[in-house]
Amino acid sequence: MPPVQVVGEVLAVKRTGAYMSMTLVAPGVAEGAKPGQFVAVAIGGQDTGMILRRAFSIYAVKERGVYGGTVEFVFAVAGRGTEWLARQRPHDPIDVVGPLGKPFKLPAHPAVCTLVGGGYGSAPLFALAETLRARGCKVNFVLGAATADRLFGALDAKRISTLVAFTTEDGSQGETGRVSDVLPDIIDKSGTEVVYACGPMGMLRAVAEIADYHGIPSQLAVEEAMACGIGVCMTCVLPVRGDDGLTRMVRSCVEGPVFMGDSIRWDALGTVPADCVGAPR
Amino acid sequence: MTEVTVRPAKPPVVPGPAVDMTTTLAGVVYPNPMFTASGCAAYGQELDQFFDVSKLGGFVTKSIMVHARAGRPTPRMAETPSGMLNSIGLQGPGIERFIERDLPWLTERGARTVVSIAGSTIEEYTKLAQKLRGRAGVSMIEVNISCPNVEERGQVFACDAGAASAVMTAVQRASSVPVFAKLSPDVTDIATIARACVVGGADGLSLVNTLLGMVIDTKRMRPALAGVTGGLSGPAIRPVAVRCVWQVRNALPDTPILGMGGIRTGNDALEFLLAGASAVSVGTAVFGDPQAPLRVLRELRNLLSERGIGRVSDVVGMAHQQQAEQDVAADDDQLEEYDDVVDEEVL
Numbered sequence: 265m266p267p268v269q270v271v272g273e274v275l276a277v278k279r280t281g282a283y284m285s286m287t288l289v290a291p292g293v294a295e296g297a298k299p300g301q302f303v304a305v306a307i308g309g310q311d312t313g314m315i316l317r318r319a320f321s322i323y324a325v326k327e328r329g330v331y332g333g334t335v336e337f338v339f340a341v342a343g344r345g346t347e348w349l350a351r352q353r354p355h356d357p358i359d360v361v362g363p364l365g366k367p368f369k370l371p372a373h374p375a376v377c378t379l380v381g382g383g384y385g386s387a388p389l390f391a392l393a394e395t396l397r398a399r400g401c402k403v404n405f406v407l408g409a410a411t412a413d414r415l416f417g418a419l420d421a422k423r424i425s426t427l428v429a430f431t432t433e434d435g436s437q438g439e440t441g442r443v444s445d446v447l448p449d450i451i452d453k454s455g456t457e458v459v460y461a462c463g464p465m466g467m468l469r470a471v472a473e474i475a476d477y478h479g480i481p482s483q484l485a486v487e488e489a490m491a492c493g494i495g496v497c498m499t500c501v502l503p504v505r506g507d508d509g510l511t512r513m514v515r516s517c518v519e520g521p522v523f524m525g526d527s528i529r530w531d532a533l534g535t536v537p538a539d540c541v542g543a544p545r
Numbered sequence: 546m547t548e549v550t551v552r553p554a555k556p557p558v559v560p561g562p563a564v565d566m567t568t569t570l571a572g573v574v575y576p577n578p579m580f581t582a583s584g585c586a587a588y589g590q591e592l593d594q595f596f597d598v599s600k601l602g603g604f605v606t607k608s609i610m611v612h613a614r615a616g617r618p619t620p621r622m623a624e625t626p627s628g629m630l631n632s633i634g635l636q637g638p639g640i641e642r643f644i645e646r647d648l649p650w651l652t653e654r655g656a657r658t659v660v661s662i663a664g665s666t667i668e669e670y671t672k673l674a675q676k677l678r679g680r681a682g683v684s685m686i687e688v689n690i691s692c693p694n695v696e697e698r699g700q701v702f703a704c705d706a707g708a709a710s711a712v713m714t715a716v717q718r719a720s721s722v723p724v725f726a727k728l729s730p731d732v733t734d735i736a737t738i739a740r741a742c743v744v745g746g747a748d749g750l751s752l753v754n755t756l757l758g759m760v761i762d763t764k765r766m767r768p769a770l771a772g773v774t775g776g777l778s779g780p781a782i783r784p785v786a787v788r789c790v791w792q793v794r795n796a797l798p799d800t801p802i803l804g805m806g807g808i809r810t811g812n813d814a815l816e817f818l819l820a821g822a823s824a825v826s827v828g829t830a831v832f833g834d835p836q837a838p839l840r841v842l843r844e845l846r847n848l849l850s851e852r853g854i855g856r857v858s859d860v861v862g863m864a865h866q867q868q869a870e871q872d873v874a875a876d877d878d879q880l881e882e883y884d885d886v887v888d889e890e891v892l
Contacts, residue, residue, distance in 0.1 A: 266594045269835055306833055313627040315779050315809075315833045361835060491622050491629060492832040495591040498584075498607075498633045499622035513615045513636060518591070534771070535618045542615035542636070 294333030382463025472525030482525030561850030582828025628779030632772030652682030710745030717746030783807030794821025811844025
């Protein structure tokens with residue numbers, strides 16, 4: 265379904281642990297949105313000096329709410345743009361574009377799936393879990409963060425998982441350490457056939473390597489800085505190996521944000537590798 | 546008896562007086578003066594999800610080079626007050642793939658395509674123009690001689706009158722459509738470069754490209770962009786761009802100008818037209834509002850209608866006439882004062 269641009273209306277803004285969640289009535293955005301897709305939100309009001317949109321993974325959609333389709337996303341207050349967003353109140357208008365990007369691909373048969381989230385990167389994994397379960401897949405969760413209040417969706421994860429593990433770097437909840445410390449064990453115990461993950465690039469790389477080591481595919485939603493979210497600005501690129509074996513600088517907004525873990529050139533992130541199509545000669 | 550609720554009919558939308566939005570650039574007539582800006586609209590298909598690109602006056606592509614190009618490493622972008630800094634490095638598919646895949650789509654869609662071309666030698670520019678010669682759907686070539694994000698940054702053609710002129714001569718000879726030179730505002734006197742381009746063969750000028758800028762990330766204590774410096778765009782640069790259009794129009798009143806630099810509203814577009822642009826490109830605003838070009842067009846039309854202006858072409862360069870009349874009036878005043886003084890002396 266092609267993306268639409270609509271002036272949505274804030275239905276709710278609430279604090280959830282260290283993060284905020286916002287629900288918008290946004291007809292046309294919610295309908296047809298699939299897990300892993302994102303929205304791009306205009307911030308600051310009409311005459312703002314903050315001219316670029318902010319992109320957020322979709323956490324939940326309701327296609328036919330009382331007020332029409334709604335879309336919910338989670339964000340961390342990290343700068344002036346997200347501060348402004350956190351100050352918005354019900355009925356305030358917010359211009360939103362979505363759904364954007366390629367969603368997670370689903371297994372063809374009922375598979376054992378492990379979903380790995382870092383911080384609020386776990387947001388898109390809950391809708392994915394519902395979709396997987398509806399197709400008869402078994403779902404496990406591994407959630408990690410620096411501290412307990414930065415684990416997003418721990419209760420939901422417990423409720424819907426066959427196996428679940430939490431990690432915090434300060435030991436305030438679950439195991440002390442990182443998701444990569446517990447993921448191999450969960451994969452072995454559960455007989456995981458597919459790994460899904462969303463979170464910081466360092467975590468995604470570790471997840472991809474673990475999945476690779478276990479000989480199973482991983483699907484990762486990357487978080488690259490974007491200016492437009494719709495494929496015209498070319499800022500959110502990363503080196504990705506295509507089906508033809510060639511590496512290209514591809515846009516994470518339209519060709520991603522979900523990529524196969526073994527297609528991303530982890531060795532070359534933040535660079536243009538010499539063997540990339542169009543690399544400087 | 547059933548009560549019938551009679552809803553008052555919606556008041557008819559009273560349109561303002563109609564405005565003729567057609568504009569002409571180097572002999573080519575466009576249905577309206579709203580264009581996309583190079584590097585801000587890719588090759589059309591992405592924006593066509595949000596509006597019909599054939600409704601634009603013209604569609605300006607991202608700059609095309611001879612070969613596919615991967616561009617610069619990330620981070621490529623930093624938001625700045627009322628603007629952004631970018632260092633993409635002309636990433637693109639190369640001319641062959643553009644002609645094979647992107648241009649036919651634009652032509653089929655009914656867009657009037659302005660192909661932006663970029664090279665690092667005169668031979669490359671010539672080759673690009675030759676490849677585009679006689680292609681259906683190409684209404685103009687915009688020659689990007691001013692991209693700040695290339696390795697040869699020190700030798701941007703647009704910073705040297707002789708080099709700029711030579712590129713325009715070569716492209717004009719190879720091309721079957723009008724050629725516009727896209728200039729950098731980062732020069733001592735833009736009118737000098739503009740004149741050199743026109744003498745060289747440019748049919749018109751695109752004013753302006755981004756300004757070279759830099760942001761330092763104070764958390765990491767190093768430049769925010771992998772490319773260190775980048776091109777500044779957005780409303781922050783608009784006064785600089787309007788000044789450039791003004792100065793070039795003054796120097797070359799008969800040369801058509803496509804104006805751009807921070808246009809976000811119809812009022813912004815009107816500024817450029819009044820300064821002397823015959824058409825405008827909406828660039829960075831698209832990142833924040835994918836429908837910006839047609840919204841700006843609508844706003845511009847309404848502004849002209851409110852002012853009772855029947856043709857958009859009538860306002861092109863109008864600020865110069867207004868300024869000239871004011872100058873004449875001021876001169877008259879001064880003369881009168883002078884006369885008074887003289888009279889007093891006589892007395």
